[in-house]
Amino acid sequence: MARVDAEPLAAADGRNLTSSYQKLDMQQRMLLKFEVEEFLFMEADLLDSRRYDEWLECLTDDIHYWMPIRRTTTAREVEREFTKPGGMAFFDDDKSVLALRVKRLAIGRAWAEDPPSRTRRLITNIKILGYDGEEVSVASNFQLYRSRLNSEEDNWIGRREDKLRRADGGFKLSQRHIYLEQTVILSQNMSSLF
C-alpha cells in the first residue's frame, strides 16, 4: 500500500521530532515525559470530575481545539480522509467557544448534560513529538467512555495531537487536535470534551 501522508498518521512514526528534543539525553526525556503525563492526567481528571472552570484555566488564551470530519475513502485516496483546517469540522473552537460550552453547562437547561453524563478518560501511548524549550508537541491515544441515564453508552476512541506551552511554572494547553476513529458519529451528541 502506498505510503500514507495524512498528517495525524505521519506524525505517529516519530519522524517529526524536532532536533532540540533529539538533543536531550535519556534522563531529560524521562523528566519531560513525566511532566507531560502529569499535566495530561490532571487535565483529564478535571473533565472527569466535572471541574470545567478549572479545566478552562489549563488552556492558553490562543488555544485551537479542533476535530475534523473523517471519511471512508479508498486506500488510493486516503489523503481525503480528514477535512482540512478552516473548513467543516465537529469542533473548531477557540478559547471563547470552549468557555461558552463550559458556561452552558453551568447555566441550566443544558439538557444534553442534565442529568450529567458520567465520563472516564483513559489517556495512553503518550509520545513526545517535539520540544523547543517552550512548547512540547505530544501525541496521545484516548478512550473517552460516557454513560448516561440508565443504559446509554458512548465510547470514543482516537488520537490527540496536543501542544503544551510552559506557563506559570507548569504547562498550559495551546493546541488540541482530535482524530476520532469514527466517520458517522455513533452518538446522539458530543456534549463531552475530549
Next chain:
Amino acid sequence: MSAASNHNWFDTESGILDRRIFTDEEIYQEELQKIFGRAWNFMCHESQVPEEGDFFMNWIGEDEVIIVRDREGTINVLLNSCPHRGNTVCRAELGTTKSFVCSYHGWNYDLNGRLIGMPSEEHFYRNPMDKNDWGLTPAAKVESYKGFVFATLDPEAPPLVDYLGWVGRLGIDFMAAQGELEFLDGVHKNRVQCNWKLAVDNVYDWYHVKVSHGSALKIGMIGEESMAPMDQMVLLGEFGHGIGGPGITEEMFQESVARLSGSEGEQIWYDRNVRQRMKPEVTEMLGPVGKRSFGHPNIFPNLWVALTRQVCLRIPRGPYETELWWFNFQPKHVPVEQRQNAIFMQNHLFGPAGILEQDDGENWSHSTRGAKGSFARTRPLNFTMGKGQDQVLHDESGQSRIETVVNEHGQRWTYQSWQEWMNAASWPELMQNHSLPPTGEI
C-alpha cells in the same frame, strides 16, 4: 406496486396521532417502499461531484446509492449492489474513480453502471449472457433544481419541479438567493436513536426553542428575539412540503429596507436576511410572500433547509434510529471574513457537537422510546396547537400562507400528507387522492 390502504393513524379532525407510527416495524417497512421508494430524495449538490468520475454515496431509505458523474458530464444515481450476489461495489463514501470493481468476484462497471467486465468470462460463463442486462440498477429518474440533485426510484413520479411545487422550490430558492453556492467539503454525520419522523416534525417546531435550547439562548449563541415566540408564517405545499417559522409583514420588510438603505444599517435580526432579499432579482424569485418568510423549509420527506446555508438529511436506520447528515454551502463570491463567520456558525450551531443541536437528540430519542411500551403505545399524542384558530390567506401572487403565532400547522400537514402517501397504492393514486394545500379556516 403496493396495495392501497385506509389507515387513520393521524386523525386530521382532532389532530390526534397514534404513536405506533414511531416504533412499529411493519409501518417502517411500508414507509421504505411507499415514502422513500416513491419520493424525490435529495442526493447531493452538483458541486460535490464536479468532474468525471467524482462520486458521493447516499441512501434512499435503506438502499445505498452511488451518485457519480459520467464521461458526458451527466450525474447518475446507481444502486450500490452487484447483480451477481448483491455485494456492494463501492465502499468509500466519496472519491474519484474510473470504474467500480466488485470486491467479491470482480465484475466491473463503468460510470454509467454498465457491466463492462467479468473475470474469466470466456472460460467460466460458457452459457451466453448479455452484459447489457446486468448493470448496476439506475434510479428511475435523476433531476436537479438549482444545483440540488434529487433521485426517485419510481418511474411514475412526476417531474422534480412539479413534485417540489412552489413551496418546495421556495425552500431551495432561499439558498439560491444567497448567490451561486458551492459545497464545503465535509458532511457532519451522526446517529440519533429516534424515529426519522420526529426529527422532521421538529423542523416546524418553534415551541421547543426556548426550552430545549434554553442554555444556548442564555449564553447568547442564538438571539432571543429571533428565536422567541413571535410573528410566524406557515406555507403548506402539495405532497407534504412546508415552511414554518418566523415571518414578517410587508411593512416590517419595507422598514428594514429603509434602515438598510439609510445610515442605520442592520438593527433587527432579520435585517441581514432582508439585505439579500431586497435585491430586485431575489425579490422577484421569492415572491411577495416568500421574501417575508424566514421559516424552516422541509422538502418532503426528509430534507430540512436551514437559513444558515445548510441542509440536513434525516436518513432512516430502522424505526428507532436516524442518521443526520449536514451538508454545508457558501456563496462562491463573498468576502473572506463573511465566509469565515458563516463557516463558524455552520460548525457551531448544528451537528452532534453543535451548541444548539446537542440538546435535541435526547428529546427525540426519548419521544421514540415513549412509543415502545405496550401501554404507552396506546396513548394518543396531541398535535392540536392552534388548530381551527387561523385562516389561510390568499392573494393574486398565489403564495397562500398562514400568518399567526407559534403553532403546529406544519406538523399536522406533515403527518396528514405522510398518511396519504401511506394509503396510496401508487403515484397515480397519490396524484388523485392527496389533499391540496388547505384553504379557509385551518
